[in-house]
Amino acid sequence: MNKAEPTIAQAPRLGEMGLENFAPYLMNRIIGRYNAALSSEMAEMGLTTPQMRSLAVLSVMDGLLIRELAVYAVVQQSTLSRALETLDQNGMIRRAPDEQDSRATRVFITDAGREAYIRLWPQMSDASEAMFKGISEEQRRAFVGTLQTMLRNIRKHDF
């Protein structure tokens, strides 16, 4: 039998567990560095993190509602609105009212937006590969599988 999940009362304190065994701490450290690595590349291209994330998400799922894009791009709606304003002015996206609900806005990536994202992708890919150095293909697949389960968990449980 697997060791049962510790209940709250039994949960070890962070001091006993050690910071480096607490998954959210490790994830914050790693992803903080990944984002920082990309932010200097983005700054050179005149893009902010919310703008870059919007382009990356729209390159895969075009025509999202703003509230959907906020979730996928992990950006607060107020921050996202400002980011989209600038991307629109720079011709990288265009916004259009939803056909069903004219109060809702859908966001579409333009060719210029796609080109900007394509220029950035090698850096995203490099930064990701650097993180996975020395990790086997099998470990990596297991790791991504666990992340996918975690994402389903937070979607369901919404903490």
Add this chain to the structure above:
Amino acid sequence: MNKAEPTIAQAPRLGEMGLENFAPYLMNRIIGRYNAALSSEMAEMGLTTPQMRSLAVLSVMDGLLIRELAVYAVVQQSTLSRALETLDQNGMIRRAPDEQDSRATRVFITDAGREAYIRLWPQMSDASEAMFKGISEEQRRAFVGTLQTMLRNIRKHDF
């Protein structure tokens, strides 16, 4: 033989790979939600994310230099300085010049700071357990092991 790591030229584009197979994207989504879940708890206690992270790190490694604390707490130094100012005013930390280098400042957690962190820990632990629901102890250990390798990678390579 394991499949070789793709070189940059061979690296699949995000569109081919799918957002949900790109580890940094999944990590950003998950950790964004974890941080958001804690931020409402913290707000009730009158703490900001950089303040909470500082207390969590200092509860394990007390007396760090400010530049060390910035790395461990994943907070920019300018943001951290403001956070420490408030924590000092609220009696949760105290700052003292380093014995070797009087221009450098070390940060120490107080009993009040420790109590605030102890009140927050159940929420941190809960949010982490919710993420790991349905993931076996063995998968979880492998996941944390991979995160630890990734952290060593980003420390060494500094992207």
